[in-house]
Amino acid sequence: MHSPEMRARVRALRAQGNNIRSVARTLALPYTTVWHWCVDRPDPVQANSAARCFRCRPDQVGPSDPTAYAYLLGLYLGDGHLVTTDRVPVLRIYCTDTWLNLIESCDAAMRAVLANRVQRIQKQGCVAVQSTGKHWPCLIPQHGPGKKHQRPIILAGWQQEIVTAQPGHFVRGLFHSDGCRVSNRVTVRGREYVYPRYMFVNESADIMGLCQWALDLLGIGWRMNRRNSLSVARREAVAALDRHVGPKS
Ligand SMILES: [Zn+2]
Known part of the structure; x- marks a missing residue:
């Protein structure tokens, strides 16, 4: 009744x-x-989290901040973990001090996508930035047991649409979590030349394929120098990637 x-x-x-x-x-x-x-x-945090989950909202209009989503997805695929065995799922991203403001950027992206609260936990050599939320698995359906390179990583259609529209932010996330920018110094006839280049190293062939796809969307040249290691080395390609990935710390 x-x-x-x-x-x-x-x-x-x-x-x-x-x-x-x-x-x-x-x-x-x-x-x-x-x-x-x-x-x-349900407690207000969970209720609020359901309302904020763009996959559970009846209209399913997509993320309110697609650039934050594309960046966060890149971070997750690079070196993130979504633990679903706890009572409430935990999205955790390990941030090193390689990139300027990485911890703040990661924290802000989590809040823009779903999180009401973000924790920062100091670990040896890095900070774990994490958020608990019942709806993280809706937004990152690539979660699963074991390591990412031991299972297929395939984007859902709605994720492909977001990355296609925001390839620069996706690539920024990938390089911030699993990439680096190194300077090779070469001395020729007494003059020193510096060749900066980007490396992206990942054991998952699927994730490597996503990185290549997004770089292709941006028109940035790359090549594989090992099975698990991609390099962006041509001068104009490095300059283009600099505009997307941003400065090192
Ligand atoms: Zn949801």
Whole structure:
């Protein structure tokens, strides 16, 4: 007899700021019934997280900040973990001090995509930036047991659309988590030349393929110098990647 619609009306009246007694009187319900419905609600953080999950919202319009999503997806595929064995899933990204403001950028991307709260945990040589959220697995369906290179990593159609529109931010995420920019110094007839280049190293052939695809979308030349190691070395390609990846610290 107490239909879901009645519960929805209770929630709507509560959301307008009415107290439990007044809601009960308005809907002619027992005070204790309304009280139980209000107290038994999921906790506000989870409820809010469901409302923020762009895959669970009825309209499914995509992320409100596609650049943050593309960047975060790149970070995750590079060196992120989504642990789904705990009570609430945890998205964790290990940030080194190789890149300027990486910890802040990662933190901001998590908040822009889903997180209400982000934790930073100091580890040896890096900081784990992490967020717990029931809906992280909806947004990163590539999660699974074991290491990423031991399972197929295939983007969903909606993820491909986002990366296609934001390849620079995706590549920035990949290089921030699993890449580096090195300077090779060469001395020719007493003059020193510096050749900067980018390296992206990843054991997963699928993730390497995604990196190559995104670089192709940007028109940035690359080559493989080992099975698991991609290099961007041509001068104009390095300059183009500099514009997307941003400065080192
Ligand atoms: Zn969701």
